[in-house]
Amino acid sequence: MPELPEVETIRRSLCQRILNLRIEDILIRWPGAVEGYEGKTFADTVKGLRIQSIERRGKYLLFTLEEGWSFIAHMRMTGRLVYHAQGQEPEKHTHVVLKLSSGEVHFTDTRKFGRLQLVRTEERLKQPSLARLGPEPLEGGFSAEELARRLAPRKLAIKAALLDQNLLAGVGNIYADEALFRAGIAPERCANSLTKEETEKLYTAICQVLEEGIAANGTSFRDYQDANGEKGDFQKELNVYGRGGEACKCCGHTLERIRLAGRSTVFCPRCQR
């Protein structure tokens, strides 16, 4: 389940491999994986174009191609973009193969939620999903004050608020649980009930877990791997995610697992208030 740190790790590993390479051919093995244009038009359009840059916005990857074209890629839960040497046999769930002037990139997604969208570069930020996105937590526009301002009108649970990509871009289930644990805030707390001090703690915790996640090349809980097929290391640092029923690393109390906003949520009822 790639969140901001995993998508950033994929971006960096892809940049090392495929920047400035030319797309010589594209093989669409499952048409549902591509959006924007019908399969043949999609393929004909991108054939021959160089990949000029790869940027990230929230959990989206933005590939800038030549001649004003772009890919918008989202991994959703089980999506992977992996670089291989030329002629690598696609896996069962490899839906798109980008054959490049050197090597190839396989877009593989077991649960078929991920998408590769072809858009005009000048249109890409106007796509509803991207246009609505909240601020990047690790960039200048975000601060404890901005977080407080955005939480103020919201009555939903703070955990649900953190998962809302329009409030804040890039945080998913793993890093939301971890940030709330570090901030000592119970996930069911109403978003607008946080004190100034708690909001500051939460802001710091969000930045910390994301930065540490990036430094560890992401969290490999089940499917995640980067463009080189490497797994991340942040799962070793997890305090709560996936640890329901186990002992809190801080106080020893049994970690509680509940369902919140349709997501499994783990927290320490003693450390988080």
Added chain:
DNA sequence: ATCAGCCCCTGCTAGC
């Protein structure tokens, strides 16, 4: 405007 709940998918696991 806000928010809960459903839906998309497949693989894994628990239970019979």
Added chain:
DNA sequence: TGCTAGCAGGGGCTGA
């Protein structure tokens, strides 16, 4: 052993 039901989850959509 072999089956099925339930669960996992990001984000778009719907309806309240």
